[in-house]
Amino acid sequence: MHFQHIIYTKEQGIATITLNQPRTLNAFTKQMGDEWIVALRDAKDDPDVRVVMVTGAGRAFCAGGNPRDLLASREYYRKAQEPPFMLNTGAITHHILDMDKPYIGVINGPCVGGGMEMVNLCDFRIASDQAKFSVAFVRMGEVPTVLGCYMLPRIVGLPMSLELMWTGRLFDAEEALRIGYVNRVVPLNELMPAALELAGQLARGPYSIRLMKRLAYRCLDMDLEQALVAHRESVVLACASEDAMEGPRAWIEKREPMFRWK
Numbered sequence: 675m676h677f678q679h680i681i682y683t684k685e686q687g688i689a690t691i692t693l694n695q696p697r698t699l700n701a702f703t704k705q706m707g708d709e710w711i712v713a714l715r716d717a718k719d720d721p722d723v724r725v726v727m728v729t730g731a732g733r734a735f736c737a738g739g740n741p742r743d744l745l746a747s748r749e750y751y752r753k754a755q756e757p758p759f760m761l762n763t764g765a766i767t768h769h770i771l772d773m774d775k776p777y778i779g780v781i782n783g784p785c786v787g788g789g790m791e792m793v794n795l796c797d798f799r800i801a802s803d804q805a806k807f808s809v810a811f812v813r814m815g816e817v818p819t820v821l822g823c824y825m826l827p828r829i830v831g832l833p834m835s836l837e838l839m840w841t842g843r844l845f846d847a848e849e850a851l852r853i854g855y856v857n858r859v860v861p862l863n864e865l866m867p868a869a870l871e872l873a874g875q876l877a878r879g880p881y882s883i884r885l886m887k888r889l890a891y892r893c894l895d896m897d898l899e900q901a902l903v904a905h906r907e908s909v910v911l912a913c914a915s916e917d918a919m920e921g922p923r924a925w926i927e928k929r930e931p932m933f934r935w936k
Contacts, residue, residue, distance in 0.1 A: 679706035681731065687724040687877035688870070702788055707762045714769040724877040724935055726773070727794070727869060729780035730866035731753040736789025738810060762818060763788065767834040770795045774884040776876050780869040781805045781847075787814075794829065797887060798856065799808050800869050802862040805847040806917025807855070812842040816892065819929075828894065830855050880917035880933040 681692040700706075717726045722924070733924045758863040770777055787810035791794030793799060809826070811818045817828075818839055827835040828851050845895055850856040860868045876883060885908045893901045912918055916936045923933035 675762070677713070680704055680709045680713060682709075682716070682722070684717075684723060687699045687722060689726045690718070691717075691721045691728045692731050693736055694731045696730075696734070699734035699737035700730045700732070700789070701737045704762075705759065707766060709847050711762065711769060711822060713766050714766065714773065718769065718773045718775070721935075724774065724879075724883075725776045725873040727777065727778045727780050727873055728792070729866075729869075730732060730782055732783075733804075734783040734789075734793065735781045735785040735805065737777075737784060738787025738789045738791075741906075744887070747807045763791070763821070766792070767795060767821060769913050774888045776883065776887065777875075778869060778873055780865060781807075782854070782865055787817075791819055791825075794821045794825040795812045797900065798857050798872070799850075800858045800860065800872065801847045801856045802865040803847050803859055804862045805850070805859075807846075807850055808842055809838045810842045812840060861875065878933060880912075880921060880931070881915045881935045882912040883916065886934070887911050 677694075679693070679695055681690075681694045683690045683692075691710065693710075695701065695706065697702065714726075717723045722772055765770060777795065777797050779793045779797060779799040779800040781793060782803050783802065784806045785793055785804075786808045790809060809822055813820070817823075822835075823837060826838070829835075830838075833854055847856065847859045850861045858868070871926050889904055889908045892904050907909065917931075917933045920931050920933060
């Protein structure tokens, strides 16, 4: 597929999706959503891709939905119809959640509304000191999607999530770090090098990284007994892998392991 609204690259086990509509602060378009889904499918299915990153071109990560499109959608919703031009966030969500490879959000600038909800799906969020965030839906008289109401409380807790959703206030990268929304904040000129360093470290890691992600998300909605069973299953899979042999062998031979994600 020829990408126009995103840039998609793959190098050294790292796939990078860049939202590429900088003139509109990377506001969502239907074509952007379609291209995003194609890139996610490819990254998920490509055995050489071990880590996926998502970022924005220009000075913003994503401004969310275009207000003109949102206004036009009202008549469709009044008739209980799905607006044909809206971004297919549901399909994107399923592709991300079904992918057991690390998915890293690299937030270069403003990240608002639906843009922030897409970032909620990331396993790890690294932001520049220029990043700003807002749930924003309340300003449009809307309700956040399930990505806000379901995912955000699991990241920052229920009371903070309700405050951010009810007020729609803008908060900066330092506050995002303080409340646990992002994992790391770096100067803008260091953002991509820092993200690539992290992604490279994960890409060189063992197959058990995929099992850890799968297990961590499954355990969110399990009781202790269910979690123990799931853990035993993951241990069996990890110990049966080639990487589980390579790790101890490399330690004994006093060298860096060469993991193959197998």
